[in-house]
Amino acid sequence: MSESDGFRRLVLDIGHGAADAAALRAAEAFARLLGVELHCVFIEDEAVLALAGLPFAREYRLPTHDWSPIDASALAAELRHAAVQARQLLDRTLGDDGVPRAFEVLRGEPAACLAGLCRTDDIVVRVGPQARGAAPLASCLLLPRGFQPRGGAVVAVMAGDDDPALEVACRIAAAAGDGLMVLAGRAVDEASVRARAVAAGVPVGRVVVRCVAVGKPADILSALGGMREQVIVMARPAAGEAEVAGLFEGRRVPMLLI
């Protein structure tokens, strides 16, 4: 997070089916809640363009399910057309409803492009558990494939008093008008958490703090139980998203890892 304690934008790769209309709507919803711009990118993979230079390379085309030789110019044209279609999908899906957005076409290696594009105050949106692109410095919003935005409590997982998840979760809860559920580790001052939540704009009656073990995803899953939440906000695990994959697949709700 930047020193201003805010986020700048959500960055979403919408190329090659990485994100569909549902993902766009979900990303837009979070952009609105966080008060940030939605920045969509289409990355023209250089490696794909280079395929044409390989003498043996061929393309397995869908939906015809047949192999075709690769023509460089045709491939480039198809990439450009895919970019146009991605832009059209964006415009068609989101319309003009007030969330600032931008669209950019990049060329290069996708992960490197994203890493190069994103700053520490950006949130990279990744759809599905196998989504490509890791931006080491940026926060990450994991979206389940086909997720429809819904109401419910905003869950903040706090390992300690200075866990940044609380502020972000409070901002989302206040913007959404929903409640805040804080799963706080034993080191967290419950009263302080409540006060900070109320100060951030969450109604006092809608703040729930539960002191539970939060060290492992299984603990968090157990703590959440049958609750219906709209997002889980937690600090990015040191070991990476893989560590929270089980939690993500188990709850099938967006997870904001900051």
Added chain:
Amino acid sequence: MSSEDTQFIRAVAPERLHRAADLGGLAFETTADLAALPGLVHQQRAQEAISFGAAMGQRGFNIFAIGAGGARMQHAAKTLLDDAARARAYPRDWVYVANFAEAHRPVALALPGGRAPGFQKAVHDLIDDLRVSLPAVFESEDYQKRRGSIEQAIQAKNEQAFAALNERAAAKNIVILRTPMGFGMAPVKNGKVVPPAEFNGWPEAAQQETQAAIAELEKELEQTLRAIPRTEKAQRDALRALDRETAEVAVAPPFEHLKAAFADLPAVLAHIEAMRADLLENVQYFVSPEAAAQGAAQAAMRLAGPFDRYEINVFVTQADHGAGAPVIEEPHPTLANLVGRIEYQQVQGALVTNFRLIKAGALHRANGGMILLDARSLLSEPYSWQALKRALLRQEVTIEDVARFIGLATTVSLEPDPIPLDVKVVLFGDRMLYYMLISLDPEMAQHFKVLADFDDEMDRSPESEAMLARLIGGMAAEGGLRPLDRGGVARAIEHAARVADDAGKLTLMVERLQDVVAEADHLAGRAGRGVIGAADIEQAIAGRIHRGARIQERGREMILRDIALIETSGARVGQVNGLSVLSLGDYAFGQPSRITCQVRPGAGRIIDIEREVKLGGPIHSKGVLILSGFLAGRYALEVPMSLTASLVFEQSYGGVEGDSASSAELYSLLSALAEVPLRQDLAVTGSVNQHGMVQAIGGVNEKIEGFFDICAARGLTGTQGVMIPASNVQHLMLRADVVAACAAGRFAVYPVASIDEGIALLAGVPAGGRGADGAYAEGSVNRRVEDRLRRFAAARREAEGEHGEGKPG
């Protein structure tokens, strides 16, 4: 004058010229004191026929009621039919519902009478409930988890397959790349794709090893990708099964509740089950906003939302009327109004429809009961008569689209189930129409076996006058008119006799009486009276006459100005005042016509000049031919007729029909032959037969009044009058001024039974009878005629002798 023939012909006594009403036996001040007469009055025959037809359950015993216009048949019969309908079983309700298997063939369902609206509401409420409850079920935690689990499992399977492929590829330093249109493969080194230039610099063996690895991986990629549609289908099937299972659980209770309400109706239960099955197939409309929007767009082409397919079209229901069967009157029996119609609306240039736009016709509404139709209106509407007969023959009503009959194609059409028909049809029409139909349409007798013949008039008696008084009082009350006092009632009854054209009858064409009473009410109101009196009735009658009398007055004026030559005094040979009636619309009046005759020797032919120029109708011609028979029978038994006579209605330039002037023609012929002048102060009406008997005619009152008006305008001389058939005396209902003039001896009406009586009165000379020698009395009219004919015969023989074969005269 006096003669042995006229001594017994006395003028009709004044009291017989107009029969006054006799209400002495009925105590009342005004008609407000009288109880109205409901239903049919003095229509025993028709009443029995209607009651019989209404009770008859066999096919074909529909009723055709005939009578003159103005008899209020329909109004009167409806009371009888309402009574009969009350005793009939309560008919069924009918609804149309969607046919889920064949959308263009809506299904007709019968329910017990009055239950269709309840069925409609129950289904509507069920769908409304499901529109709320089904989405909630599909948004539930359990469903979402199970759905997510299925989707995840399939996705995971695909992703695992891809991940495994990627791993195998990575193990061989190959990467699978996503292209805009599919997938490709490229070699990697240290996690990065090897640029083509670098790869081309590899040793041949390394290149081939890479190519071989890629070739093998391409096969696996292809297998993996080809498996995806199968897994996706498996996902769709699994989701569909989940949706169906979820929906089945959700819809079961409301559907069971609905079924319980109609457990006694197997056809309805079957439809409910079909509805449930269709709903489960199309549950996405309830669950998914996108699917609902798409379904709505498609359904808009059928003018219905996606859920409207489950609604019920209440086609006919008995819920709104009381006990018994319906009695429906259809005043405008077009095909659509009779057998129902399918409505269409335009959507994007196409005409579209659905089962909810099927509308019932009068036959549907009358099903199980009775339908009343005007025959002339029915026959005037294209296809209606045929459609009615078809429906009666097949015992079902099929909604038929006129557009298809006349070749107009519609883009979307329906073939709704026909509805079984059990209805009693009652047609109302005039007699001519009925007899034409029965003789020309063979199906008429098949379907309308009961004739209800309404009398136009009833015998006049104190009892029937009292009945008519109550009827008139009831009409006045029903029409919101003032009551009539005794004088008004009496005058109205006398008018009823005049309308019947018979002092011994009263008309049953009550609409004509109603019109007069309504006018009299207006006049009474204008004069500030609270009851209608005789003067108001009289004034109303006079007003109606005045409004229609323009042509009559012009004709009278022409006579008075001697433009049309009619004498009302003196005597002429071969000339007599005949009388005719002119009918213009609903107004008739009499006027005199001069009839003249010329005679000469000839071949025995009486020339009817009207017939020669085709102005004479067949009945008129028959009357003239009868004269020939009379002459021959009386005067030519021993010698052939050697006469040529020509008869004409002078100054008549229009058609002449009827034989009511045949006695006048005979008088003029006899006068011409006998060379005796006939009185011009008398007018003559009456037909004659070959034996010289004077027979009754119609319009006797108008004829007398027509001649009276001419004489009165010129000044009554005291000798003027009209000769009428004796058998018409019973029909006399003359105006008060005519009666007064006759009572004062200034005008007279003479009843004549035979030509001999009449000629004696007209000529002032006895007709004469045959003596023992067979000859007529000397100086009598008959003698003079016979002598003249003999002279004609001699002259003819002489002429033929001079010229050989004589030419006809």
